[in-house]
Amino acid sequence: VVTSTLDDLIGKQFDFVVVGAGAGGGVIANRLTEDPDVSVLLIEAGGSNEGVLDVAAPGLVNLLVNSAWDWNFTSTPQTALNNRTLSVSRGFILGGTTSINQMVYTRGSSEDYDLWANITDDEGWSWDSLQKYIRKNERFTSPADHHNTTGQFDPDVHSFDGIVDVSLQGFSTGIDNRTIQTTSELSEEFPFNLDMNSGYQLGIGWVQATIGNGTRSSSAATYLGPSFISRPNLHVLLNTRVLRILQTENKQPNFRTVEFTQDSGETTHTVTASKEVIISAGTIMTPHILMHSGIGDSEELDLLGIRIVHHLPSVGKNLTEQPIVRNKWLVNSTDTLETIARNDTLLAEVTEEWERRRMGPLVDPPLSFIGWLRLPDNSSIFQQVPDPAAGPNTSHYELIVTNGALAQPAPATGNFLTFSTSVSSPTSRGSVFLNSSNPLQYPLINFNLFSTTFDRFTVREAFRNTKRFLAAHSWDGYILAPPTNATTDEELDEYINENAATENHPVGTAAMASKSAAYGVVDPDLRVKGLSGLRIVDAFYEM
Numbered sequence: 001v002v003t004s005t006l007d008d009l010i011g012k013q014f015d016f017v018v019v020g021a022g023a024g025g026g027v028i029a030n031r032l033t034e035d036p037d038v039s040v041l042l043i044e045a046g047g048s049n050e051g052v053l054d055v056a057a058p059g060l061v062n063l064l065v066n067s068a069w070d071w072n073f074t075s076t077p078q079t080a081l082n083n084r085t086l087s088v089s090r091g092f093i094l095g096g097t098t099s100i101n102q103m104v105y106t107r108g109s110s111e112d113y114d115l116w117a118n119i120t121d122d123e124g125w126s127w128d129s130l131q132k133y134i135r136k137n138e139r140f141t142s143p144a145d146h147h148n149t150t151g152q153f154d155p156d157v158h159s160f161d162g163i164v165d166v167s168l169q170g171f172s173t174g175i176d177n178r179t180i181q182t183t184s185e186l187s188e189e190f191p192f193n194l195d196m197n198s199g200y201q202l203g204i205g206w207v208q209a210t211i212g213n214g215t216r217s218s219s220a221a222t223y224l225g226p227s228f229i230s231r232p233n234l235h236v237l238l239n240t241r242v243l244r245i246l247q248t249e250n251k252q253p254n255f256r257t258v259e260f261t262q263d264s265g266e267t268t269h270t271v272t273a274s275k276e277v278i279i280s281a282g283t284i285m286t287p288h289i290l291m292h293s294g295i296g297d298s299e300e301l302d303l304l305g306i307r308i309v310h311h312l313p314s315v316g317k318n319l320t321e322q323p324i325v326r327n328k329w330l331v332n333s334t335d336t337l338e339t340i341a342r343n344d345t346l347l348a349e350v351t352e353e354w355e356r357r358r359m360g361p362l363v364d365p366p367l368s369f370i371g372w373l374r375l376p377d378n379s380s381i382f383q384q385v386p387d388p389a390a391g392p393n394t395s396h397y398e399l400i401v402t403n404g405a406l407a408q409p410a411p412a413t414g415n416f417l418t419f420s421t422s423v424s425s426p427t428s429r430g431s432v433f434l435n436s437s438n439p440l441q442y443p444l445i446n447f448n449l450f451s452t453t454f455d456r457f458t459v460r461e462a463f464r465n466t467k468r469f470l471a472a473h474s475w476d477g478y479i480l481a482p483p484t485n486a487t488t489d490e491e492l493d494e495y496i497n498e499n500a501a502t503e504n505h506p507v508g509t510a511a512m513a514s515k516s517a518a519y520g521v522v523d524p525d526l527r528v529k530g531l532s533g534l535r536i537v538d539a540f541y542e543m
């Protein structure tokens with residue numbers, strides 16, 4: 001049952017109540033209801049994804065940021081970025097952020113998972129242990145144009161019978177050959193990687209995206225899609241905002257009661273799970289709900305007049321984000337994204353092609369290659385700070401190659417090539433904290449971007465390295481002008497400070513730590529430390 005009407009649930013009892021239907025919530029509600037004797041209520045603040053063209057058509061993804069499907073959060077002023085505030089997107093719709101994201105299917109490096117296992121003291125989080133779940137999730141399918149994909153991925157590291165569709169690019173772009181040629185021309189610094197999802201991520205390779213038949217394969221379309229949603233034991237309540245989790249019995253510390261509203265707080269209701277509540281509201285809203293429930297740093301919550309029920313100081317701390325700069329080169333071509341974006345007739349034509357045949361430029365998100373790269377081992381930064389990457393085969397920065405400008409709306413004139421550079425192993429940490437004791441008010445999100453010398457050094461070097469990539473012969477005659485003439489550290493910093501944004505990959509505010517660690521929000525079984533009845537399943541990260 002998918003409903004926005006509370007009356008549809010009258011008389012029903014739930015073993016589990018899951019808060020938030022994004023990546024984490026969709027999976028957990030689906031897996032729990034595999035057992036017909038287990039009943040689940042999944043509560044989502046946003047509305048249905050049904051029939052939303054911009055969500056379904058991958059090429060329209062840039063219209064989703066700052067739309068009605070986005071929570072539209074804003075960060076606090078970022079000191080290192082000329083005090084600019086940054087927009088923070090999160091999906092406000094069934095499927096959560098998987099309904100508005102860029103769909104890139106990135107598993108990460110095997111060393112990242114092994115670090116989780118190490119820190120949590122739980123082998124279950126290692127790369128090898130997680131393989132069976134990674135495979136259960138993935139269904140690798142043919143791209144929209146059904147081209148021959150030999151040499152573009154490694155079938156051995158994929159599964160072909162999971163739940164979420166994954167495919168390679170389905171519409172080739174004018175820069176594909178030049179990019180591939182550069183990986184042989186400059187193979188030492190920018191090697192081709194046949195499949196960056198093998199556990200060995202370093203190099204440049206073809207993007208794999210959570211797309212099937214040219215259509216977004218979100219958690220709403222898959223785990224909560226037609227094959228599962230009619231289960232009589234699965235209930236989804238839309239347009240419902242969870243405010244707090246309440247202590248169920250006066251027996252501390254059991255939290256199984258969820259308080260919510262459907263009319264901006266005018267009336268509130270509660271539902272109690274007979275077994276457990278699972279919060280899957282994401283990196284921004286999970287700590288927000290916990291803190292309003294009195295679970296957090298007691299001194300800090302006291303200042304807001306929130307009654308403390310469980311002192312857990314790590315809640316909302318450790319916010320980790322990957323800063324990105326979208327570097328835009330002016331190019332000598334009209335075969336780029338802006339040609340379609342600024343011509344309404346052409347846009348209507350490609351939209352019709354997508355609607356009728358699931359073909360054409362709208363079958364892909366606006367990127368065709370990704371690179372995961374490291375600073376050289378002898379970089380001067382490593383004389384000042386230890387290498388923060390999870391291991392020697394894990395990247396420090398990411399390159400994202402787009403055949404056009406990513407600005408929305410498209411620039412009025414000119415054609416572009418964007419090489420976005422992002423710090424993939426950032427060391428800056430920020431926090432999510434409350435603005436007031438009113439759970440309907442948005443929290444204060446402070447990423448604290450570029451508060452470390454490592455992040456600053458890496459973003460500068462990533463830009464310099466990108467310039468070397470584009471100086472290869474493969475790009476002869478293509479590039480007309482660089483995004484900036486900056487070359488010194490000071491000049492580059494000015495450019496970065498005006499142009500850096502968040503990559504919308506925040507993690508860490510409900511961090512996982514070992515059972516014995518005094519810090520962390522959840523243990524390796526995802527139970528909130530020191531409480532019973534309450535787990536967190538969303539974008540976590542180790543402290």
Ligand SMILES: Cc1cc2nc3c(=O)[nH]c(=O)nc-3n(C[C@H](O)[C@H](O)[C@H](O)COP(=O)(O)OP(=O)(O)OC[C@H]3O[C@@H](n4cnc5c(N)ncnc54)[C@H](O)[C@@H]3O)c2cc1C
Binds near residue numbers: 045046094539
């Ligand atoms: C623009 C953009 C592009 C991205 N691109 C990529 C990409 O290409 N590849 C990739 O792997 N990742 C990408 N990401 C990140 C990725 O989508 C997220 O990391 C992931 O979806 C996080 O999953 P989650 O379950 O933690 O939270 P979400 O998917 O955000 O789910 C949380 C859900 O909880 C709901 N919720 C929150 N608060 C409440 C409340 N109080 N009451 C009820 N419901 C609530 C939300 O509405 C939402 O549905 C991108 C993100 C953005 C914004």
